[in-house]
Amino acid sequence: MADRYLILEDGSAYLGEGFGSPAVSTGEIVFNTSMTGYQEIITNQIYHNQIIAFTQPTIGSYGINHDSYESILPTVKGVVVRDVASISTNRQRRWSLDQYLKQQNIPGISHIDTRHLAKQLRASGPMKASIVDVADAHAFDQLGATVLTNRQVAAVATPKPFPNPGTGLNVVVVDFGLKHGILRELSKRACNVTVLPYTATTDEIINLDPDGVILSTGPGKPQDLPESVLTMIQAIQKRVPLFAIGLGHELFAMANGATIIKLAPEHHGANHPIREVITNQIIYASQGQGFAVNPDSVDRDKMITTFVDLIDGTIQGLRLRDFPAFSVQFFPDGAPGPTETRDIFNEFVESMQQARGPMW
Amino acid sequence: MQKEVVDSMAMKRALTRITYEIIEQNKGVRNVVLVGIKTRGVYLAERIAARLEQLEGAQIPVGELDITAFRDDQPKDDQAPSSYQLAFSVADKRVVLVDDVLYTGRTIRAALDALMGGGRPQSIALAVLVDRGHRELPIRADFIGKNIPTALQERIKVSVTEVDGRDGVEIIN
Numbered sequence: 001m002a003d004r005y006l007i008l009e010d011g012s013a014y015l016g017e018g019f020g021s022p023a024v025s026t027g028e029i030v031f032n033t034s035m036t037g038y039q040e041i042i043t044n045q046i047y048h049n050q051i052i053a054f055t056q057p058t059i060g061s062y063g064i065n066h067d068s069y070e071s072i073l074p075t076v077k078g079v080v081v082r083d084v085a086s087i088s089t090n091r092q093r094r095w096s097l098d099q100y101l102k103q104q105n106i107p108g109i110s111h112i113d114t115r116h117l118a119k120q121l122r123a124s125g126p127m128k129a130s131i132v133d134v135a136d137a138h139a140f141d142q143l144g145a146t147v148l149t150n151r152q153v154a155a156v157a158t159p160k161p162f163p164n165p166g167t168g169l170n171v172v173v174v175d176f177g178l179k180h181g182i183l184r185e186l187s188k189r190a191c192n193v194t195v196l197p198y199t200a201t202t203d204e205i206i207n208l209d210p211d212g213v214i215l216s217t218g219p220g221k222p223q224d225l226p227e228s229v230l231t232m233i234q235a236i237q238k239r240v241p242l243f244a245i246g247l248g249h250e251l252f253a254m255a256n257g258a259t260i261i262k263l264a265p266e267h268h269g270a271n272h273p274i275r276e277v278i279t280n281q282i283i284y285a286s287q288g289q290g291f292a293v294n295p296d297s298v299d300r301d302k303m304i305t306t307f308v309d310l311i312d313g314t315i316q317g318l319r320l321r322d323f324p325a326f327s328v329q330f331f332p333d334g335a336p337g338p339t340e341t342r343d344i345f346n347e348f349v350e351s352m353q354q355a356r357g358p359m360w
Numbered sequence: 361m362q363k364e365v366v367d368s369m370a371m372k373r374a375l376t377r378i379t380y381e382i383i384e385q386n387k388g389v390r391n392v393v394l395v396g397i398k399t400r401g402v403y404l405a406e407r408i409a410a411r412l413e414q415l416e417g418a419q420i421p422v423g424e425l426d427i428t429a430f431r432d433d434q435p436k437d438d439q440a441p442s443s444y445q446l447a448f449s450v451a452d453k454r455v456v457l458v459d460d461v462l463y464t465g466r467t468i469r470a471a472l473d474a475l476m477g478g479g480r481p482q483s484i485a486l487a488v489l490v491d492r493g494h495r496e497l498p499i500r501a502d503f504i505g506k507n508i509p510t511a512l513q514e515r516i517k518v519s520v521t522e523v524d525g526r527d528g529v530e531i532i533n
Contacts, residue, residue, distance in 0.1 A: 324380070346373060350373070
């Protein structure tokens with residue numbers, strides 16, 4: 001294993017050992033506190049162009065299997081760990097993490113003090129970072145000069161519509177960089193799904209005669225998306241049941257007059273307790289969010305706050321008062337993470353059934 | 361044979377959704393009162409009221425209605441209350457009637473009669489946990505927890521923790 005460096009925008013450098021691809025790469029570094037689920041996290045498109053640092057000390061112990069992809073190809077820029085498992089065992093294992101990252105041309109770096117790194121990132125927020133062979137002035141110059149794209153959604157969302165046929169309710173998913181878990185949960189409920197690009201217009205959606213619409217998860221800052229997305233949401237939410245997730249939730253909030261704030265520290269993990277306001281019940285959910293809805297900007301005559309994060313009080317769910325349109329900030333598909341939140345897909349299905357009326 | 365068609369989780373979710381729908385339809389909870397039809401409808405109404413309070417911070421009045429004396433299929437029972445029973449007036453209120461199962465519609469017809477002594481409500485809506493079909497009167501529900509198509513000879517059993525020690529809906533045939 002070759003010595004490699006993780007260098008950060010603020011001038012700090014960590015010496016480690018390379019694994020995966022030997023490529024040099026640059027991205028925004030974020031840390032994730034999930035203890036398991038590294039495959040889902042690495043393949044989640046919300047981490048497009050980012051370097052993920054795992055705080056769980058050993059990563060890779062069960063390898064990579066073919067049930068846990070959250071996208072066809074991962075687009076992360078690097079994986080930072082304390083220790084990468086040299087032996088991985090699981091009956092579903094197809095590859096080791098090291099092999100997988102080599103195949104996908106993603107560099108990994110181990111032997112990093114991820115505890116120190118996480119504390120640093122908690123204080124500073126996400127920064128630009130590179131995984132490099134030499135941590136000299138040139139490398140830092142290059143890092144400083146790199147401008148990261150703010151067109152992440154365009155890079156990962158589908159450019160063309162595609163179907164995921166089923167025999168049940170007709171659902172349109174507007175793709176901002178969706179994770180497969182959303183499609184998986186809809187498949188389990190036999191939904192007949194059409195995935196449309198995020199540029200889909202209201203007419204394009206309504207002409208498919210959906211029983212309900214989902215706004216998917218995705219990477220980046222919601223304000224970077226075109227205004228037309230908000231116009232589409234404003235029209236759709238009055239027509240059919242709407243379920244917005246992650247980035248979709250932030251856009252849903254913006255379409256209804258709320259503003260978005262940068263979250264510090266960000267939430268990336270599977271262990272945040274969240275309170276469902278209506279039942280006062282505590283659930284746990286998997287999260288990956290760098291932004292949150294500003295609670296002071298929510299128009300209470302128009303929207304109800306349905307879920308609240310118990311650790312920092314951030315809004316985790318919203319609902320329109322006058323229409324069956326609701327959203328969650330966390331990942332309700334539980335891939336990876338607690339699965340109790342999958343029940344929200346049942347709620348969505350029941351809202352669609354209620355809106356279209358009994359079948360007899 | 362018994363088959364559980366709604367478990368406690370699904371029942372909770374249905375009541376949660378009905379609560380949101382009540383807010384949607386009434387544009388809030390101003391003037392809304394809940395009236396549960398005895399026995400299980402009362403507990404369902406109380407659960408909906410608890411949810412409305414969590415969301416809106418408002419105490420919604422919950423009334424109990426015993427419709428025995430208003431039924432059209434049983435001999436008159438002198439023990440049962442046959443006049444207006446609620447502790448509050450329904451005049452100019454948006455009443456949401458709550459029952460567990462909607463079947464022939466005769467219970468709801470009786471409940472409407474039992475309400476009428478209390479003034480002229482602004483509106484009356486009906487929330488039921490289960491709609492099993494087979495209506496004999498022109499009555500429909502505004503808020504439905506679950507549509508369960510049934511055969512006539514089947515029975516639907518709704519259990520609530522307060523009475524039966526557990527939550528759930530079963531089909532028995």
